[in-house]
Amino acid sequence: MTTFHLYSFAAMLLAALGVYGLITRRHLLRKVMALNIIAGGAFLLLISTAYRNQGAFPDPVPHAMVLTGIVVAISATGFALALIQRIQKQLGQRPDQEAGDENPDQTETSRSGP
Amino acid sequence: MHILAVLLCLAGAFFFLAGTAGLLRFPDSPSRLHALTKADNLGLGLIVLALVVTSSSLAVALKVILVWLLALAASTSICFLLGQSMLRQDQRQDQ
Amino acid sequence: MSLAPIFDILLITALLLVSWRLLGNSDLFQAAVLFISFGLFLSLAWVRLQAPDIALAEAAVGAGLTGALLFATLKIVEPKQGRSKNGAQPKSCRLDRAAECPGRMHYILASIFVLGLAGLLLTAVFSLPDTANGLAGLTSGFLAQSGVEHPVTAVLLNFRLYDTWLELGVLLLALLGVLGTRDRLGPQNVTAAQPPNPVLSWLVRGLAPFMLLATVYLLWLGDHAPGGAFQAGVVLAATLVLLWLAGLGSVVRMPRHAWLFSLVAGFSAMLVLALCTTLAPDAVALAYPQSWAKALILLLESVATISIGVILASLTVLVLAGEGEANGAGAAETDGKNGM
Amino acid sequence: MTHMLWVVLLPFLGALCCLILRGRAVAGTGILFSLAVLAVCTNLLPGIWTQGQIRVELGGWAAPLGIGLHLDGLGTFFLLLTAIVGVLVGLYAAGFFAQDKKHNAMGRHFWPIWLLLWGGLNGVYLCSDVFNAYVLLEVTGLSAVGLTVLSKTTASLVAGLRYLLAAMFASLMYLLGVGLLYAACGQLDFVLLGQDMTQSPATLTAFGLMVFGLLVKTALLPFHFWLPPAHSSAPAPVSAILSALVVKASFFLLLRIWFTVFPALTGQAGSSPVLPPGLFLGLLGGLAVLWGSLQAVRQIRLKLLIAYSTVGQLGYLFLIFALLSVSHGAGGGPSGATDWTAMAWTGTVFHVFSHGLAKAALFLAAGCLALAMGTDDLNAMRNIAGRMPVITFTLAMAGVSLMGLPPSAGFVAKWMLLRAALASGQWWWAVVIILGGLLTAAYVFKILAYTFVPSQDETVPLRPVPPAMTLTALALALLCAVSGFRAEEVIALLPHGLDGSPLSAQGGSP
Structure with a gap:
């Protein structure tokens, strides 16, 4: 069992755990956390792959890929959390808002859905 | 030198352990905070001292000490802020 | 050198345990705290795998920024978890509120799917060579x-x-x-x-x-x-x-x-x-x-x-x-x- | 010759200009840049025509180290579709977002995000690197979600969040696949990967993960759950973009991954696997055609109906994986096999094109109706044929193309697919295609029937619709029909590399 195999196994288990959390957890915040755990697993796989190179230094290409991935993950997470906040705000106001505020929007969505 | 560093590290680790035990075992938030900041600052100080002893150059030693000072300032202020917010919450509950 | 595998195993166990707990824990606040420690453990792993660049970024982003964002959202989404006074149930923010809570079947199917996925992934990783250069x-x-x-x-x-x-x-x-x-x-x-x-x-x-x-x-x-x-x-x-x-x-x-x-x-x-x-x-x-x-x-x-x-x-x-x-x-x- | 990178550069530049400018100048700048992108895409055509495919190494670093851009006939076709729909939707959007103050505010956000999305889509069509594809998937995914939630209604926000979570999940699965692939093969370029692809548990799993991720993004049947709410609750021009273009980008990547990166696993390069994975995808596609169309028939909201129709129509695209998976099993002589392989390719590409135009036209028309009537409930559309004849005509023309009736582009697509299915001896796909066509006819006639029903109260006032909006919708529908009338020319435009060989697997790389 080499270090590479140890960590890549852990990476795969993390990813599987994240997928399980994403499917079974209902709270949105937890879904976002589950996605971040999957991302952690994917990153760990890449970094352990880079570590395999027993030469002078680890392979820098996966490192660069993971850095890019981290930026993408924080962007998407921030966006998702902002959306959750906004949804919460509008659901919280729902009883009042449905009568008045949403009328101008009817061009996009009709409220008389199926 | 080496033995001294190891001893200092061990002492630092002991304080960290004590601080964590306090965090887990103490009954209320102020005393937990107390355990955490006091013990951990001391523990960090001891470990920093160990690093200073083993450091190769003066610049490294100064850097490490600077890290400790920053950590001290941060943890004191944060401890204060936490305490204040706890106080406020208590007052609100009393009302 | 013989300490390294022990450290590895401890670290991996900690990572898996923390992620398991944070997904399963019913208290969202604790989950957010655990998420931050997950980020810290990950950055430890990056250091161990000689990726200091990633460790720096992860400590700042994974543990720091994401944690702050999670806490802020938590405060807004669930202002008073579990102790609402005026009878209104704290509204948990769900994707599809009309749907019923997942039943046992849902969990069984999810478990089968995930176990299959995990098996596939582990087999795949096991077949990978120990040493390879990539583009290094x-x-x-x-x-x-x-x-x-x-x-x-x-x-x-x-x-x-x-x-x-x-x-x-x-x-x-x-x-x-x-x-x-x-x-x-x-x-x-x-x-x-x-x-x-x-x-x-x-x-x-x-x-x-x-x-x-x-x-x-x-x-x-x-x-x-x-x-x-x-x-x-x-x-x-x-x-x-x-x-x-x-x-x-x-x-x-x-x-x-x-x-x-x-x-x-x-x-x-x-x-x-x-x-x-x-x-x-x-x-x-x-x-x-x-x-x-x-x-x-x-x-x-x-x-x-x-x-x-x-x-x-x-x-x-x-x-x-x-x-x-x-x-x-x-x-x-x-x-x-x-x-x- | 124009440099390929322009098709990515120009939309990005436009996005920055739109972000910095304010007021009326935003829409004008956006349209200007849209036209410029269309011009550049057309300009690339002669090069593709003569050379078949063009490859550029960015930064001067050759493939395994750097990122290459790779354009062939297939990519050009997608580029052109995006440009045509993009320009017309842009003109429509100029009218749509000028309605009132609220829409003005939306428009200010629409233009920069849409142009960034456009750059991302064009990037996908040039992409030749598995990791670069991941970043591009994120660019398109985030911008698509950003556009979906612009109207800020609760429905659109919930749909947008669901879309975002699905897109994040999909791209993470794809990224896991990329990780495994890199661990197994040590490189990232499409063509280079395809050349030394071998079968091992790692590459097989990587293949599965990448395809799975892209299927979720393309909304194939069991993974379509995010599409109808997102596409139906977005503002009209955004719905058109999402349905006509965004889902096609992940389908394009799927084609690349399937035929260029993994030819050894999908039965393209000689060795035929025992159970062709393409059969499975075709099966899901067939189910999607039937189920999506069935759901569309059941809807009573116009935009939701059109969105479900997208689920159904996307199913047709996946038949190609099944059709081509037996090419080497059945094909004794290369001449016979080549004939229907080319037909399958032509049909699929034509379907992408015709569906893109028709669906954009439908969504834009639905937007006009919603603006005029204040709702998109089918019950409210009584006697609309008499009061808004142009929009009704647009709906009919686009519907005809979706159904696959003779004078339209959709007819050519379905005819080609049908012939490929029969010629390759897989008649059961022909049954699916015909059944799907019938169901499509059912929901198209359902829409049209409502528009012709006489109404009891004629008093409901219609808000005026800017002619720019009506006419662009009409233009899209007409284009769809015209490209059907002139099918030979459009087929001739199709890539030269469609002679049955896996696309762009040969040549191009240094």
Whole structure:
């Protein structure tokens, strides 16, 4: 069992755990956390792959890929959390808002859905 | 030198352990905070001292000490802020 | 050396346990705390696997920023978890409220699917060779021509500059997306959730210069050692967010144009490089002129640092502040109507 | 010759300009840049025509180290579709977002995000690197979500969040696949990977993960859950973009991954696997055609109906994986096999094109109706044929193309697919295609029937619709029909590399 195999196994288990959390957890915040755990697993796989190179230094290409991935993950997470906040705000106001505020929007969505 | 560093590290680790035990075992938030900041600052100080002893150059030693000072300032202020917010919450509950 | 496997196994167990607990724990606050420790354990793993660049970024982003964002959202989504007085059940924010809670079948199917997935993944990983070079040889071979001495920076800002450019686009898009859902055009005049505290502002006043120094240091370090635009940008973002929390003015007090230009600076700097190299008759697209490589990379990195810092800070400030004044007004209105 | 990178550069430049400008100048700048992108895409055509495919190494670093851009006939076709739909939707959007103050605010956000999305889509069509594809998927995914939630209604926010979570999940699965692939093969370029692809548990799993991720993004049947709410609750021009273009980008990547990166696993390069994975995808596609169309028939909201129709129509695209998976099992002589392989390719590409135009036209028309009537409930559309004849005509023309009736582009697509299915001896796919066509006819006639029903009260006032909006919708529908009338020319435009060989697997790389 080499270090590479140890960590890549852990990476795969993390990813599987994240997928399980994403499917079974209902709270949105937890879904976002589950996605971040999957991302952690994917990153760990890449970094352990880079570590395999027993030469002078680890392979820098996966490192660069993971850095890019981290930026993408924080962007998407921030966006998702902002959306959750906004949804919460509008659901919280729902009883009042449905009568008045949403009328101008009817061009996009009709409220008389199926 | 080496033995001294190891001893200092061990002492630092002991304080960290004590601080964590306090965090887990103490009954209320102020005393937990107390355990955490006091013990951990001391523990960090001891470990920093160990690093200073083993450091190769003066610049490294100064850097490490600077890290400790920053950590001290941060943890004191944060401890204060936490305490204040706890106080406020208590007052609100009393009302 | 014999200690290393023990450390590895401990670390991996901790990672798996923490993620298991944070997904299974019923208390969301604890889950958010565990998420932060998950990020810290991950950065330990990065250090162990000789990826200091990633460790720096992960500690700042995975543990720091994401944690702050999660807590802020938690506070807004579930203001008083489990102890609502006026009988109203705390509304948990769910994707599909009409659907019923998942039954046992759902869990069984999910477990089967995930077990299959895990089996597949583990078999796949097991079949991988222990030693392989990947592109490490090529990268080190061309490192001398790249203009920088640190291989990760060379990959990010020279060999695969296109990806980095697009990545800045992703960052910009996330902020544009958030702004699109808000009633405002930028973080201007967003006030902090709590009034500034004298001790905090004293601390931040003292820390800010050090953090700016660290930003510049990390940026400069990226040339030959772990560090670079992204890590520096995250430290800059943290500084700006702290300044905002302490009520000391940060992205929220920037003039609109300055703010806008610093948002797009990194993305447009690379765009300009692409434009120039595509327009020039004998240049290769996105290639630096050989002798200018080092200077141009440093320039691009500095501009990217500012962009990353300002974008991440604006994103965080917007999420931390919730809906700002709009939220306050809306809540008051709702309360009033409910009272009637 | 124009440089390929322009098709990415120009939309990005436009996005920055739109972000910095304010007021009326934003829409004008956006349209200007849209036209410029269309011009550049057309300009690339002659090069593709003569050379078949063009490859550029970015930064001067050859493939395994750097990122290459790679354009062939297939990519050009997608580029052109995006440009045509993009320009017309842009003109429509100029009218749509000028309605009132609220829409003005939306428009200010629409233009920069849409142009960034456009750049991302064009980037996908040039992409030749598995990791670069991941970043591009994120660019398109985040911008698509950003556009979806622009209207800020609760429905659109919930749909947008669901879309975002699905897109994040999909791209993470794809990224896991990329990680495994890199660990197994040590490189990232499409063509290079395809050349030394071998079968091992790692590459097989990587293949599965990447395809899975892209299937979720393309909304194939069991993974379509995010599409109808997102596409139906977005503002009209955004719905058109999402349905006509965004889902096609992940389908394009799927084609690349399937035929270029993994030819050894999908039965393209000689060795035929025991159970062709393409059969499975075709099966799901067939189910999607039937189920999506059935759901569309059941809807009573116009936009939701059109969105479900997208689920159904996307199913047709996946038949190609099944059709081509037996090519080497059945094909004794290369001449016979080549004939229907080319037909399958032509049909699929034509379907992408015709569906893109028709669906954009439908969504834009639905937007006009919603603007005029204040709702998109089918019950409210009584006697609309008499009061808004142009919109009704647009709906009919686009519907005809979706159904696959003779004078339209959709007819050519379905005819080609049908012939490929029969010629390859897989008649059961022909049954699916015909059944799907019948169901499509059912929901198209359902829409039209409502518009012709006489109404009891004629008093409901219609808000005026700017002619720019009506005419662009009409233009899209007409284009769809015209490209059907002139099918030979459009087929001739199709890539030269469609002679049955796996696309772009040969040549191009240094």
